[in-house]
Amino acid sequence: MELNQLTAHQLLDKIKDGSITSQAIFDSLYQRVNKIDDKVNAYVRRGNLERTGKESGSKSELLGLPVTIKDNICTEGLNTECCSKILQGFRPPYDATVINNLKRSGAGIFELKANMDEFAFGSSTENSYFGSTHNPWNLDCVPGGSSGGSAAAVAADEAIWALGSDTGGSIRQPASFCGVVGLKPTYGRVSRFGLIAFASSLDQIGPITKDVEDAAILTRIIAGYDPNDSTSVNQSVPDYTKSLTNDIKGLKIAIPKEYFVEGMDPEVKAVVDEAVNKLKGLGAVIKQVTLAHTEYAVPVYYIIATAEASSNLARFDGVQYGYRAKSDNLIEMYKKTRAEGFGEEAKRRIMLGTFALSHGYYDAYYLRALKVRTLIKQDFDKVFSEFDCIVAPTSPSAAFKIGERTSDPLKMYLSDIYTISVNLAGIPAMSIPCGFTKNKLPVGLQIMAGAFNEETIFKVGHTYEQNTDWHKLKPVIRL
Amino acid sequence: MRYQTVIGLEVHLQLSTRTKAFCGCAIDFGQAPNSCVCPICLGLPGTLPVYNKEALNSAIKVALAFNCQIQEHTKFDRKNYFYPDLPKNYQISQFDLPLSRNGHMYIYTENKPKRIGITRIHLEEDAGKLVHEEANSLVDFNRTGIPLIEIVSEPDLNSPQEAFDYLTGLKSIIEYLDVSDCDMEKGSLRCDANISLRPEGSSQLGVKTELKNMNSFKGVKDALQFEVERQAELLLSNQQLVQETRLWDAEKGRTVSMRSKEGAKDYRYFPDPDLTLFNINKAFVEEIRGRLPELPLDKMHRFMKDYSLSEYDAKILVSSKKDSQFAEECIKIYSEKDKKPLVNWLIGPLLQEAKVRKAGISELNIEKKELVNLVGFVQRQEISGLSAKTVLSQMIDTGKSAELLIKEGNLLQVSDLDDLNKIIESVIALNAKSVDDFKAGKSNALMFLVGQVMKKSSGKANPKIAGDLLRRRLSNA
Amino acid sequence: MAIDNETIKHVAHLARIELQQNELEKLSNQLHDIIGFIDRISKLDVENIAPASHILPISNVLREDNPQVSLTPEKALENAPDKKGNFFSVPKIIE
Structure with missing residues (x-):
């Protein structure tokens, strides 16, 4: 196997025993990117690729191992544009806290940033100013989104591992579509400082990796209290690799019946049912439960997320940075800059969010949505008072065709139906590969746990992984 | 018809913390544009706010000083509107759960205390500064993110003078707390006013105007006065008033209608998800209350009690913290039991000197001990009051002692009986008619004779002693 | 809830x-559909439910009043589309 095909923990072992250098890993990634990324488009602004020496010689834990970063996480001096025209040329004068954490741990930051839906608005990475990313398993399909670039890069061995962000499923759904591992940590577990906000009360940065062990390592490194983020929780970060025990005997797993309903692809259902059986076979106690307010999750999400987004994105106005339309009148400059700088989906969400907050509608939409959010959280609290975790599909379908859902935003929104509740409840959840459809498209299994109980997720995920081979399969990319 | 004026004021106050509200940028005035900024106060993508502990403490102090109830639960909200001095295009402010509510303070217009309600005091952040040029506006974000509090009064003020007195009283309280510069000309205190008129006796509020752009307390008063007259004129001629925002043009002395930016209902307030809730427990509030300094009203009452001052005198003395400290130290040095003569000098000639020099009495170049000495000279009738005023002015200008200046000016009053008697004898000899008049019972004649004694002594004779000697001399004759 | 063109225009402004x-x-039609969909939350009884404006139970997060290093004006203005001296420059404000 080439170096770029290995997992981070495998590569760390090799660096430690002196058989390779981190420079060699960078080189193999560059080679891979140069070879296939014109097809996959996992990375943006590839023209900028400088094949400069990256051997950091770092003796810290990650020994110079490269990490791929989504384009909405600020990297000092490296373009960070959220794949939007409106941020064109923006180079942050500071590093996100997760980037600082990575650098402190000896990671090398891969200079190319991963493609994404503009401002993380989307479930397919089709809403990128830099064009769609293609699913490495089938280039005609979407990789999911919004962290589609990160997931596709990891799946196509253009990245060792990557960071994504998840507001309503943006790590888990692309991880599921690309057959890799993706974790959305508990809200407050990982600092959001430096993550260009979509919806502040829902956003979390998380890892996208080739296996659960890598996810456990990367999560520990990026997690932790950050005094620069008021919503970061001051709670110590366990060594998650200690949870990788390959033992789930007696573990109580809940299966929410609302996640196995009509509208779900029967092939996906079959694969997930099989995975649940596997967990049962490994000694877990499986029981069906109800998450009664699941049907309200999508509407609640699209009110809260767009309302917050409409305010978070107000700062993109052409005054301090990014794109500015020409005009000699300020208000017109604002309006043209935002009309020309934002893509269609961004405008749609800003409009929806502005509407939801506007006079006369606030109580009916935003305030009510916050109340329903409480109900959704209570559903989860109740389940976690009796169960260790919840297992469900990550997405109702496998990857869909590029262009298939772009004309119907509502249908696109419904692809997040199984991932959104987790963000609303603030709990952690991970998607791991659990099989394929007949068309050789990956299916993801979602494992959710109570707040700050990532350890159970890693334990279940790792145990499942140790007893299956899905995560070892790699796509063949037709050139 | 007679109209009642109804005024409510919204005061924005910059808190003088070391750093900004939500980031660690040092607050430093007079620096080059955009040099006291960081990614957070510039609102750069990805940055997040964390509130300044000291700003919260200062705000609680202010709220307590205005007798507000600190709310148990408070939170920040976003007020959304686009303006180039607002980097995020929303201002972090407070909407439905402000830090505090239901306070009050007293004003003393025409020396009668009047209670003015404080609706709420809440936390927010300042915006940047714009410099307007021909075709462009230039933006400086140094001021952006400085912690502000907004003090909203009830519409309890009924005249421009009351509004002025409210601002003066408010400034005095803030100054005692030492939490803000409170300088309207520098912009650390800003005031908007809501004003409406209603028929005398009516309980319904009239159509209000919001006044902005005043940059001194006098400007507030003048703008309100202009508005009272403008509105009254419209009402008296049966014209419709429109609810609007008007800008004060201090140069032209008038208000002009401003086309509105966003209407208040378009601000789309919602809880800021980047900031947590604040639960402010009672013990914490009481601890801050316990550490509050003595406030003007308390000090006034104490001065009245401890130094037997009148309310009027005490009120003048306490209006400025530093001046009140200066005054109190003078009072302590002054050994006489009756403090009134000294106080009269403090709030009379000394205050006058201060006003001429556009300073507070504590800022004048005069030692407390010397001031007390000077008053002693006057009290012992060693110099005349008139001379003393001149000496006071010279003391401030030169820094010389009272004694030295009196000596240099040869101002000691002639109280020596032999010297005075000589002058009196010569005056009697020269003014036989007045002497006769006095003897005939015209008491005014004595005044004339004393005047002659003063004249002959070049003003240095002690008029009281001269009068006594004259009376005795003439009665005996 | 219906959303008319006037509302859309106001919201866009x-x-x-x-x-x-x-x-x-196009937006009018799409928003109409989306709002029609999200309207389903109106059928829930939320009378006595507290709004979850924060999902975390944390409160009172404050920082000490200690100055940190600011950016230089050059750095602050680095990304500016238009500047004049140390200022950001924007077109004139015409209300």
Whole structure:
């Protein structure tokens, strides 16, 4: 196997025993990117690729191992544009806290940033100013989104591992579509400082990796209290690799019946049912439960997320940075800059969010949505008072065709139906590969746990992984 | 018809913390544009706010000083509107759960205390500064993110003078707390006013105007006065008033209608998800209350009690913290039991000197001990009051002692009986008619004779002693 | 809840987004559908439910009043589309 095909923990072992250098890993990634990324488009602004020496010689834990970063996480001096025209040329004068954490741990930051839906608005990475990313398993399909670039890069061995962000499923759904591992940590577990906000009360940065062990390592490194983020929780970060025990005997797993309903692809259902059986076979106690307010999750999400987004994105106005339309009148400059700088989906969400907050509608939409959010959280609290975790599909379908859902935003929104509740409840959840459809498209299994109980997720995920081979399969990319 | 004026004021106050509200940028005035900024106060993508502990403490102090109830639960909200001095295009402010509510303070217009309600005091952040040029506006974000509090009064003020007195009283309280510069000309205190008129006796509020752009307390008063007259004129001629925002043009002395930016209902307030809730427990509030300094009203009452001052005198003395400290130290040095003569000098000639020099009495170049000495000279009738005023002015200008200046000016009053008697004898000899008049019972004649004694002594004779000697001399004759 | 073109125009103005007529119509239709969908939350009884404006139980997060290093004006203005001296420059404000 080439170096770029290995997992981070495998590569760390090799660096430690002196058989390779981190420079060699960078080189193999560059080679891979140069070879296939014109097809996959996992990375943006590839023209900028400088094949400069990256051997950091770092003796810290990650020994110079490269990490791929989504384009909405600020990297000092490296373009960070959220794949939007409106941020064109923006180079942050500071590093996100997760980037600082990575650098402190000896990671090398891969200079190319991963493609994404503009401002993380989307479930397919089709809403990128830099064009769609293609699913490495089938280039005609979407990789999911919004962290589609990160997931596709990891799946196509253009990245060792990557960071994504998840507001309503943006790590888990692309991880599921690309057959890799993706974790959305508990809200407050990982600092959001430096993550260009979509919806502040829902956003979390998380890892996208080739296996659960890598996810456990990367999560520990990026997690932790950050005094620069008021919503970061001051709670110590366990060594998650200690949870990788390959033992789930007696573990109580809940299966929410609302996640196995009509509208779900029967092939996906079959694969997930099989995975649940596997967990049962490994000694877990499986029981069906109800998450009664699941049907309200999508509407609640699209009110809260767009309302917050409409305010978070107000700062993109052409005054301090990014794109500015020409005009000699300020208000017109604002309006043209935002009309020309934002893509269609961004405008749609800003409009929806502005509407939801506007006079006369606030109580009916935003305030009510916050109340329903409480109900959704209570559903989860109740389940976690009796169960260790919840297992469900990550997405109702496998990857869909590029262009298939772009004309119907509502249908696109419904692809997040199984991932959104987790963000609303603030709990952690991970998607791991659990099989394929007949068309050789990956299916993801979602494992959710109570707040700050990532350890159970890693334990279940790792145990499942140790007893299956899905995560070892790699796509063949037709050139 | 007679109209009642109804005024409510919204005061924005910059808190003088070391750093900004939500980031660690040092607050430093007079620096080059955009040099006291960081990614957070510039609102750069990805940055997040964390509130300044000291700003919260200062705000609680202010709220307590205005007798507000600190709310148990408070939170920040976003007020959304686009303006180039607002980097995020929303201002972090407070909407439905402000830090505090239901306070009050007293004003003393025409020396009668009047209670003015404080609706709420809440936390927010300042915006940047714009410099307007021909075709462009230039933006400086140094001021952006400085912690502000907004003090909203009830519409309890009924005249421009009351509004002025409210601002003066408010400034005095803030100054005692030492939490803000409170300088309207520098912009650390800003005031908007809501004003409406209603028929005398009516309980319904009239159509209000919001006044902005005043940059001194006098400007507030003048703008309100202009508005009272403008509105009254419209009402008296049966014209419709429109609810609007008007800008004060201090140069032209008038208000002009401003086309509105966003209407208040378009601000789309919602809880800021980047900031947590604040639960402010009672013990914490009481601890801050316990550490509050003595406030003007308390000090006034104490001065009245401890130094037997009148309310009027005490009120003048306490209006400025530093001046009140200066005054109190003078009072302590002054050994006489009756403090009134000294106080009269403090709030009379000394205050006058201060006003001429556009300073507070504590800022004048005069030692407390010397001031007390000077008053002693006057009290012992060693110099005349008139001379003393001149000496006071010279003391401030030169820094010389009272004694030295009196000596240099040869101002000691002639109280020596032999010297005075000589002058009196010569005056009697020269003014036989007045002497006769006095003897005939015209008491005014004595005044004339004393005047002659003063004249002959070049003003240095002690008029009281001269009068006594004259009376005795003439009665005996 | 129906959303008419006037509302859309007002919302677009609040959001400072210029919409062409065709965009306006398309958005109007799409928002109509989306709002129709999200309206399903109106059937829930939320009378005595507290709004979850924060999902975390944390409160009172404050920082000490200690100065940190600011950016230099050069750095602050580095990304500016237009500047004049140390200022950001924007077109004139015409209300």
